[in-house]
Amino acid sequence: MRSTTTTGTGKAAVATLLSLMLASTAMAEEGPVKLGVLTDMSSLYADNGGQGSVVAAQMAVDDFKGKVLGRPIQIVAGDHQNKADVGSVIARRWIENEAVEVILDVPNSAVALAVQGITRDKKKLFLATGAATSRLTGDECSPTGIHWTYDTYALSQGTTKAISRLGAKSWFFLSADYSLGTQLEADSRKVIDATGGKVKGAVKHPINTPDFSSFLLQAQSSKADVIALANAGGDFINAVKQAGEFGITREQKLAGLIVFIADIHSLGLQNAQGLMLSSAFYWDMNEETRAWSARFIEKTRKVPTMIHAGTYGAVMHYLRAVEAAGTLDGPTVAAKMRDMPVNDFMTKNGRIRQDGRLIRDMYLFRVKSPQQSKYRFDYYELLATIPGDEAFKPMEEGGCPLLKQP
Known part of the structure; x- marks a missing residue:
């Protein structure tokens, strides 16, 4: 029977290979x-x-x-x-x-x-x-x-509930045509139904659209008390600006369902004043x-x-x-x-x-008028703190498959 041995050269090669592998692992770590x-x-x-x-x-x-x-x-x-x-x-x-x-x-x-x-x-x-x-x-x-x-549930809970409590009874949704707009509208509709309100209509717009005229005219003709904007960023800013140009805000309220302070900064307080919104944070x-x-x-x-x-x-x-x-x-x-x-x-x-889901407090704000703002970025007036357990959807209602596991 033939036996095999490792020569000195072979042992050296193996040792070199092992050292390189260990060095590579150490470098990765x-x-x-x-x-x-x-x-x-x-x-x-x-x-x-x-x-x-x-x-x-x-x-x-x-x-x-x-x-x-x-x-x-x-x-x-x-x-x-x-x-x-x-x-x-x-x-x-x-x-x-x-x-x-x-x-x-x-x-x-x-x-x-x-x-x-x-x-x-x-x-x-x-x-x-x-x-x-x-x-x-x-x-x-x-x-x-x-x-x-x-999330969409917390934002819709805060803003939609607050506006409903101020007497708004009828709504029209102008929503972005993708997951964000769909979910914001769906979560808000549940709040409106629960508070006895009525949705008079809805229309979806493409993401990043420059022209909201046809969508806003449909919202205006609905005569709804509130036009709910289920969109964000540049779409929200353009919709608010064009609504003001059409004179819509003189007879109907605009509600932003997902609003960031950067949006308010871009709009300016003259255009955004009085808008109610929910947020997880305000710098001031x-x-x-x-x-x-x-x-x-x-x-x-x-x-x-x-x-x-x-x-x-x-x-x-x-x-x-x-x-x-x-x-x-x-x-x-x-x-x-x-x-x-x-x-x-x-x-x-x-x-x-x-x-x-991180459970934390949310906040309801009203955008200040230019006269109310006293210093740079002084944009919001705090109306209410919404406890986390109230702001976010109960876990058992979300349908998360993880909860079904033992």
């Missing part, structure tokens, strides 16, 4: 922990998320001293162009080829739903700080998905919000939106959870994030439910 901000850099949501979300994420990393588990933290950014296919390609490339551990922001509900599916399959974290659709914690919920800042709430916002404004020269504040908070909570868990494993870190309370300048005593 010591490489940066990558967090991907997937956002709208160039279109209708760029002011609400965009580069501001990248800045907010980096602020959190800097405040965390730049390292976690002994490794440097790196923020990478991508522009999904408000296209689900583009967002999906970026998300897959980040996870499969570039070792990105968590994806953040995604201010477009259609893109967010696509990213939620990818991160669920890949067992990576998705912290939806910019998306609105309540489906992210409903039928599309994920063990590794956390819906951080706000207290000393903590003002201190953080002053830092953000210094870096960007822009007023921070609730997406920017939420992105900072989500990154900080994620990094704390990674440190506490001692691992980057997606499901393990997601579970640790659910276990830990959320406390920062934006959220006090927040908690993340099993369905992934």
Whole structure:
């Protein structure tokens, strides 16, 4: 029988190969922990998320001293162009080829739903700080998905209930023709039905449309008390401006169902005054919000939106959870994030439910008139604080499949 032995040269080759493999593994383990901000850099949501979300994420990393588990933290950014296919390609490339551990922001509900599916399959974290659709914690919920800042249910609850209490009885919906508009309208209709109101009609418009004239004329002819704008960003701004040009606001109220302070800044108080809206954050709430916002404004020269504040908070909570868990494993870190309370300048005593919904207070505001505003970005008057348990949909009503598991 023939025996085989390893020569000195062979042993050296094997040793070299093993050392190279170990060195490669060590380098991978010591490489940066990558967090991907997937956002709208160039279109209708760029002011609400965009580069501001990248800045907010980096602020959190800097405040965390730049390292976690002994490794440097790196923020990478991508522009999904408000296209689900583009967002999906970026998300897959980040996870499969570039070792990105968590994806953040995604201010477009259609893109967010696509990213939620990818991160669920890949067992990576998705912290939806910019998306609105309540489906992210409903039928599309994920063990590794956390819906951080706000959702369509909370926004519609706050704004629609408040306006109904002021005596509005009839409504007309002007909604964006994709997931955001559909969900905002559906959630608002439930509130209107519950308060005894009536929907007189509805029309959908293409995303990023420049001309709202035909849609607004239909809304005007309905004679509804309120025209509810179930759209966001540039679409919301253009609709409000054109409604004013048509004189619609003299006889009918406009209700913005998802409004950001960047939108109010673009509109100006003369056009936006009196508008009621719900938000998860306002920069001028207290000393903590003002201190953080002053830092953000210094870096960007822009007023921070609730997406920017939420992105900072989500990154900080994620990094704390990674440190506490001692691992980057997606499901393990997601579970640790659910276990830990959320406390920062934006959220006090927040908690993340099993369905992934962060429960925190929401706020109802009225936009000030130019005469009421006393200093830069002094735009909102606080009308009410809506407790988190009231603001967000009860978990058992959302239809999250995770709740059916033992």
